[in-house]
Structure formats: structure tokens, C-alpha cells
Amino acid sequence: MNIGLIGAGGITHVHIPAWLALGARVTVFSLEGGAEVAAQYGITAVGSLDELLDACDVVDICTPTPTHYRLAERALRAGKHVICEKPIALHPADAAALAELAAFVGKQLHPAHVVRYFPEYALARGAVAAGTIGEPAILRFSRIGEFPTWASWFADEEQSGGIVLDQMIHDLDIARWIAGEVTEVYAVKSVGDGCETAQVVLTHESGALSYVTGVWGAPGTTFATSFSIAGSTGVLKHDSRADASLRFDLGAPVAGTQSMRPDTSLGESPYLSELREFAAATLGGPAPRVSLADATRAVELAAAANASIASGRSESVVRETVAA
Numbered sequence: 001m002n003i004g005l006i007g008a009g010g011i012t013h014v015h016i017p018a019w020l021a022l023g024a025r026v027t028v029f030s031l032e033g034g035a036e037v038a039a040q041y042g043i044t045a046v047g048s049l050d051e052l053l054d055a056c057d058v059v060d061i062c063t064p065t066p067t068h069y070r071l072a073e074r075a076l077r078a079g080k081h082v083i084c085e086k087p088i089a090l091h092p093a094d095a096a097a098l099a100e101l102a103a104f105v106g107k108q109l110h111p112a113h114v115v116r117y118f119p120e121y122a123l124a125r126g127a128v129a130a131g132t133i134g135e136p137a138i139l140r141f142s143r144i145g146e147f148p149t150w151a152s153w154f155a156d157e158e159q160s161g162g163i164v165l166d167q168m169i170h171d172l173d174i175a176r177w178i179a180g181e182v183t184e185v186y187a188v189k190s191v192g193d194g195c196e197t198a199q200v201v202l203t204h205e206s207g208a209l210s211y212v213t214g215v216w217g218a219p220g221t222t223f224a225t226s227f228s229i230a231g232s233t234g235v236l237k238h239d240s241r242a243d244a245s246l247r248f249d250l251g252a253p254v255a256g257t258q259s260m261r262p263d264t265s266l267g268e269s270p271y272l273s274e275l276r277e278f279a280a281a282t283l284g285g286p287a288p289r290v291s292l293a294d295a296t297r298a299v300e301l302a303a304a305a306n307a308s309i310a311s312g313r314s315e316s317v318v319r320e321t322v323a324a
Contacts, residue, residue, distance in 0.1 A: 004056030008033030096320035111295030117270035134232030175210035
């Protein structure tokens with residue numbers, strides 16, 4: 001498989017080793033840093049996007065958020081399958097337009113929502129789907145890290161979508177993946193002293209409520225994630241700072257066992273798992289666990305949250321039509 005990777009930032013150094021582990025041939029193009037990345041990994045750098053498109057079957061977009069829509073559009077129109085880092089677009093209408101274009105040209109566009117591949121989150125979703133904790137009722141998610149000062153565009157909400165679209169979209173997607181569609185969103189945000197904090201409340205069609213917290217803190221803030229999923233018969237908990245990364249508090253043993261703790265084998269890198277699924281799909285294999293429709297819904301939830309922050313009121317989720 002010939003991969004054309006666009007970008008030379010931090011996520012590039014995760015994607016390239018994963019592609020090489022999968023046996024892919026990787027070509028890189030970046031306006032800055034492409035030659036250095038190519039030298040580091042022993043791959044080929046090219047000097048233009050046209051050269052990259054000529055050299056690959058699949059385009060992997062690892063660039064800043066404001067470039068995603070145009071690069072994905074260009075690659076799809078060139079007849080390439082596309083993998084794009086989250087969010088796939090800044091606006092729901094643009095995400096839906098990419099879905100329509102992908103369907104029109106008959107190519108796949110895979111959104112890199114990698115948290116679905118982290119074992120704690122995948123296991124939690126599987127446990128809820130299996131009824132291990134009954135019907136989910138109250139879900140809480142948090143994601144904490146330092147303010148991303150390594151690139152100026154993060155601080156410009158017109159380019160990044162702020163903390164909600166850039167960082168919290170992970171947990172907005174996971175909440176919907178676990179508890180189902182969302183009808184209403186309420187959000188608040190605090191900005192000051194180089195920090196940004198937001199809280200988003202999702203009302204699901206089922207009646208479940210998800211509380212999602214995001215923090216961009218001061219320099220040196222330790223990255224951490226956590227969740228708690230309370231159901232009618234038990235609770236799932238995860239805290240990346242704890243010794244055991246996933247905890248089950250259940251009223252009865254897991255079905256078919258005498259254990260109060262389902263298997264929590266961690267397995268391979270989530271980035272490798274993600275790209276393995278995407279690669280298989282482009283070769284005619286099964287659909288990955290995250291779809292283009294999922295990515296569009298995640299952008300819609302972030303847009304509703306940002307609208308709620310601006311209005312001070314709850315906002316209904318407006319769903320764009322997404323091509324199948």
C-alpha cells in the first residue's frame with residue numbers, strides 16, 4: 001500500500017511508525033519539515049501536493065485543523081482514499097459536504113478518532129453494549145492537558161474551534177458512541193491566564209446525561225483522562241492516573257464467569273489498530289468502528305456546544321444529511 005502523508009507535526013511521528021509496521025510505503029509532503037521527517041524514518045519526501053498525489057493510493061492528512069477540509073477535498077477529487085485527523089472539518093456543513101463528495105467519487109474518507117481505539121474506551125463501550133452495567137444513565141468524561149502553545153492557530157478559535165472542537169471532540173464522540181444520539185447540548189467555558197476550561201452537558205435520546213469536561217491548563221499540566229459510566233446495575237470507571245486503568249463496580253459477576261472484572265488486555269498501540277482498520281477497509285475489508293457519519297456527528301456536537309457557550313442557552317443538535 002502506498003501512503004501519501006501530509007504534514008510534519010507531532011501526530012506524524014505516530015502515524016509513520018504505524019504505517020511502516022503495517023508494511024506500507026510512505027511518501028511525505030509538508031510545507032515545513034518534510035525532508036527532516038523523511039530522513040528520520042527513511043522514507044521519501046516530495047516537494048508538492050501534486051507529486052504526493054501521483055505517488056500514493058491513500059492520503060493521510062496530519063495537518064492543522066483549518067487545512068483539513070480543503071486537503072481532503074483535493075485528495076478525494078484526485079481519486080484517492082483519505083484518512084484525516086480529527087476534526088475532519090471546522091463546520092458541520094463542510095463535514096457533510098466531504099461525505100457527499102466521497103460518496104460521489106466512490107472513495108473512502110476515514111476520520112482518525114483514535115480514542116475509540118484506546119482499550120479502556122473500547123472495553124467500556126463493549127461492556128455497556130453487552131449490558132454489563134445495565135442501561136447507562138449518567139456518564140462523566142474529563143480530559144486535561146496543558147494549553148497547546150506550540151502552534152499559534154490553537155489560540156484562534158476561528159481556526160481551531162477552541163477547546164471544544166480540538167480537544168473535547170474526543171469525549172463528545174465517545175459519549176455518543178456509548179450512550180447513543182444526542183438531542184440537546186448545554187455548555188459553558190472559562191478563558192483566562194493562558195488557560196481554557198469548558199463543561200458540556202449532553203442530553204441523549206435515551207434520557208441519559210453525559211457531562212464532559214475539558215481543560216487546557218498552565219504549562220507543565222500533566223495530561224490525564226478519566227470517565228465514569230453509571231448504569232442501572234453497575235458503574236465503570238477509568239482514571240489514567242490510577243494503577244488500574246479501568247475499574248468495574250458491579251452488582252453481580254460478569255455473565256459466564258465468576259469474575260467481577262472483565263478481561264482488560266491492552267493489546268497493540270491504538271494508532272496502529274486504527275490505521276490497520278482503515279487500511280483493511282480501503283482494500284475491501286470490513287468497515288472500521290468509526291464512520292464518516294460519526295465524525296460529522298462529532299463536529300455537530302462541538303458546534304452545538306460552541307453555540308451554547310455563545311448564547312448562554314441549551315442548543316438543539318442540528319444534524320446534517322450525510323451520504324451513506
